[in-house]
Amino acid sequence: MVLRATSAIWKREMRKWRRNRTQLISSLLLPILFLLVIGNAYSGTFSDIPVAITNLDSETPAQVFQEALQNSTSLSVVATNISISDAMAMIDDGKILGFILIPVNFSKTLLPLPWGVTVSPSTRINVTDDNTNLMVSQALEGLTAQVLNETLHDNRVASWFTDVTHLPFRLSELSIGKVDRYATGFTFIDFLAPGILLMTVLFTSLFAAGMPIILDREVGYFDMLLSTPTRRSDIVLGFTLAGVTKVIAQATFVLVIAIVLGIHMALTPLSLLYIYVLATLLGLGFVGISIAMSVKIELTAVQFVNGLINFPVFFLSGAFYPVESLPTWLRTVVYLNPMTYAVDGLRAVMIKGASILTVIPDVVFVGVFALLTQILGNLALYLALSGRQIRIRHRSQRTK
């Protein structure tokens, strides 16, 4: 058989990989942790944000508003009717993240003249929040507005209005109708799952392909391989295939976990095929990079260099942070990042169940990336091997 050496090397890598329990288990745990921790942590909804409320208005709307705030599961009202200076002190101490002040004439702004008063800064609801906690701060503002909107629709407010003015309550409102395009019940974890799957592909391919080569090089194992009458290209191919196999196995594992966790997914044979094609192509791409680096890099530097690649590739891909939240100069990086296309394509097919045709450009981009880095990686290793320039460390002692 032509590729005997290739399959022998592949087999060796698989055996080593299977028997390295610690590494295997931790590489399986990482995606689970990511899904569970990040997927749930940034789910976009909040609960029990500690706040204080001071209500200076005794009229019904203010009371209804306060009540609604207190009933909201997103908030946890830890103090009421405290002075502004006390509230500020509590924010400083970290006891509360926000302070909601309902001014004296708040309710009256709802009434037409001559019963009411005109809206002015002194009659507005005032939310002071700990804006160093950016996400919570934004959420509080949104929440208060939402609760206020609910208050205005409360029957008690309408009857209070009629009681005072003897006029029918007509709330002029501009509301936006929101329609979910896709099946309802999407959570952040669903959004995140494709990214986590590809993150696993990224991490695995960078680590699992080049690492064995570096180790073999540093302990002199490569000399043994090269002293045999084997075609150099067969050896290279063996390492590449082993790397890709590990990637596919890992991707499968994450997919199974995602299904077990009940993550929204379109699971048709075609979409599965597509998931594997994309994951494999992306894996091949980073396996190529990993192998190219393995020719030169030191064992001690691997983790560091891998981190340098992992970090921007993952975070600048839209896998986790939306592309729209990035400044323009960073977006350029995002649009050059193959991970972006893989995430985009995978998300479309996995979650939206988009037709394969619509994501062909994604596949093409990732495919070209894979092709280029494979050429680079295999060439680098092949040249190093056949030029025999692979660094042979001088060591004079064997271990027992």
Place this chain on the structure above:
Amino acid sequence: MVKTVEAIDLVKQFDGLTAVDKVNMSVEKGELFGLLGPNGAGKTTTIKMLITLLKPTSGKALVAGFDVLTEADEVRRRIGYVPQESALDVRLTAAENLELFAELYGLPKSEIKPRINEVLELVDLDKRKNDLVAHYSGGMKRRLEISRGLLPTPQVLFLDEPTLGLDPQSRRVVWEFIHKLQKDWDLTILTTTHYLDEAEREMDRVAIIDKGTIMAMGRPEDLKTEFGKDVVELVIKSTDGGDSGEQLKSKLLSLELGTDLSVSDRKVRLGVPNGKTALPLIMHKIESVGLGVESISVRSPSLDDVFIKYTGRGIREDEGAQDSEDTKKQRAMMMARMRRRV
């Protein structure tokens, strides 16, 4: 005589450092030939050029009649190699380690299993073939590596420091296997060592190599006879210690006590045709220039004396300094191995 290995003016330079400098040597068919030299002498570099792992900077080498540069594949088909550093997959069993290389050497599928059993039997590891190599002792690992070098039924076996790091008993066992191979398989073996006793005891011929240059070559007995008949060692009394080493040496040289005189601290070593008759004369001459002799002894020459003659220092002097170096390296290797396990 058939020359199985031949090096002609072989040179290897690493960015300005000449590791191997115009080495000329030949190993005959069926011979057990040893390169003897201290750490950094260029032994491993020479071997790596012969087995096509390093390109010579200049010069030429033939192995089994093929040029290592232009016919590398032919060379690789005819050699077995046991590297200086242990290169085994500890997470694989002995049989699995060999299986990979049986494939890489291109053995016919049907022959792989019997062949693995055969070579393992040869080094007495057949009963442990399904154990993980991680559970092997240092000596067993070395034997396993030797058996791996035998898988392709080589014409030449290259053994780089086959006994380094082993205890004396394991060293003996390993050499027994090597001798058995040489005899039973009519194998040509090129090995390296920095143990003088091994070179003296085990090898048919040795080449003394230092700083990349071959200083002497021949059968151990011949090299020793060449050195002179007897070795006289004496220690000069320290009461006359005003003299520096250099002064002492030139003083002694002027006395024409014998050949190959070397001085280290107050220890003097030289060669004489007949020790017993030379002793009184030497004592007399030394005392006549006002120096005292603390002790004096006569013995037959060893390879160590030959080594000092050609290199100006003892191989053991290097070794003393090397011990801690070796320990350091050993630790580094252990670390690498531990990381490998993770």
